[in-house]
Amino acid sequence: MSREDVLVSADWAEKNIGADGLVFVEVDEDTTAYDGGHIPGAVKINWKTELQDAVRRDFVNKEQFEALLSQKGIGNDDTVILYGGNNNWFAAYAYWYFKLYGHRNVKLLDGGRKKWELDNRPYNTDVPERAATTYTAQPQDLSIRAFRDDAVKAIGVQNLIDVRSPDEYAGRLLAPAHLPQEQAQRAGHIPTALSVPWSKTANEDGTFKSDDELRKIYADAGLDESKDTIAYCRIGERSSHSWFVLKELLGHRNVRNYDGSWTEYGSLVGVPVALGDEPGEA
Amino acid sequence: MSTTNVDGCGAPDQAAPLPASVDVEKETVITGVVQAGEAPVAGAYVRLLDATGEFTAEVVTSPAGHFRFFAAPGTWTLRALSRQGNGGTTVAADRGINTVALAVA
Numbered sequence: 126m127s128r129e130d131v132l133v134s135a136d137w138a139e140k141n142i143g144a145d146g147l148v149f150v151e152v153d154e155d156t157t158a159y160d161g162g163h164i165p166g167a168v169k170i171n172w173k174t175e176l177q178d179a180v181r182r183d184f185v186n187k188e189q190f191e192a193l194l195s196q197k198g199i200g201n202d203d204t205v206i207l208y209g210g211n212n213n214w215f216a217a218y219a220y221w222y223f224k225l226y227g228h229r230n231v232k233l234l235d236g237g238r239k240k241w242e243l244d245n246r247p248y249n250t251d252v253p254e255r256a257a258t259t260y261t262a263q264p265q266d267l268s269i270r271a272f273r274d275d276a277v278k279a280i281g282v283q284n285l286i287d288v289r290s291p292d293e294y295a296g297r298l299l300a301p302a303h304l305p306q307e308q309a310q311r312a313g314h315i316p317t318a319l320s321v322p323w324s325k326t327a328n329e330d331g332t333f334k335s336d337d338e339l340r341k342i343y344a345d346a347g348l349d350e351s352k353d354t355i356a357y358c359r360i361g362e363r364s365s366h367s368w369f370v371l372k373e374l375l376g377h378r379n380v381r382n383y384d385g386s387w388t389e390y391g392s393l394v395g396v397p398v399a400l401g402d403e404p405g406e407a
Numbered sequence: 408m409s410t411t412n413v414d415g416c417g418a419p420d421q422a423a424p425l426p427a428s429v430d431v432e433k434e435t436v437i438t439g440v441v442q443a444g445e446a447p448v449a450g451a452y453v454r455l456l457d458a459t460g461e462f463t464a465e466v467v468t469s470p471a472g473h474f475r476f477f478a479a480p481g482t483w484t485l486r487a488l489s490r491q492g493n494g495g496t497t498v499a500a501d502r503g504i505n506t507v508a509l510a511v512a
Contacts, residue, residue: 242450
């Protein structure tokens with residue numbers, strides 16, 4: 126796996142707008158960004174209303190995912206280029222999600238909307254009309270998804286990587302600072318988890334740092350490459366970004382994203398929680 | 408979402424509208440406008456860095472150049488990137504509304 130297999134540059138993307146077999150997909154929490162302007166030809170996916178079940182807390186199932194991609198006009202053989210705002214958090218989440226359901230050719234646009242806008246590259250507001258397809262998904266690849274029991278069992282045994290901000294890790298904040306701090310669950314982190322904020326892996330313009338820089342970040346944090354790894358954050362989107370770095374850019378094996386993340390773990394009864402800036406004991 | 412304007416620091420026009428559910432007695436809100444000279448900058452990327460310089464959050468400014476964060480009392484750095492240029496400043500935030508001017512050049 127090399128960087129070119131999973132990531133495209135803004136230059137490459139601009140030159141390939143409208144190319145056959147290529148579909149740009151914008152994924153955001155707030156789809157008004159897309160409505161105000163997007164990469165020409167891009168379709169939008171709302172990560173919350175289209176990728177999450179509307180009632181219980183889980184993903185849409187295989188059949189719903191098939192219906193969604195068919196309706197968006199995305200075929201099994203298309204190369205999907207994902208991008209979005211928030212430093213590609215939700216685009217990375219969708220990347221992991223497309224991998225979970227077995228899509229073959231999917232890549233991230235390095236830097237997402239931010240790099241694109243700072244470079245003054247073109248947007249338009251036309252909503253493309255793509256003919257519906259008959260998309261076939263694979264069963265979920267659970268080798269890349271961790272559940273709450275996996276997280277508890279990993280304490281002191283596997284690499285747990287907490288990718289939230291240092292204040293969220295320590296328990297001083299419950300959510301990222303652009304969101305109201307209204308949650309009721311406990312603050313802190315999973316004991317023995319290493320704090321490696323997702324932002325350490327990205328440059329200020331939202332592009333990923335070099336492989337050498339990325340390797341050094343995790344080595345300095347104390348990640349043991351001989352062990353399996355689980356990444357988590359608050360709701361699983363920032364940890365998809367770090368999952369992408371560890372699995373797709375650095376090629377680590379057995380890296381899973383715990384999508385339940387702190388909003389689930391921090392509300393479980395009876396599990397251990399560590400407070401403060403240190404990982405804590407198992 | 409219903410919003411309401413909350414006056415703060417004698418500069419209410421500098422504060423982004425807040426959701427009605429936000430309790431400004433409990434929240435530490437850091438808000439303001441990104442400006443290039445006299446003109447507000449829409450679509451600027453503003454990030455909030457903690458006292459150690461670590462990224463905490465990032466927002467895009469509104470058409471009127473507004474940004475807003477929910478933080479905690481303490482010292483924070485704001486950093487803005489835009490097509491009109493970049494800039495930064497620090498703020499010592501208290502509970503309530505903290506209004507900050509952020510210039511890019």
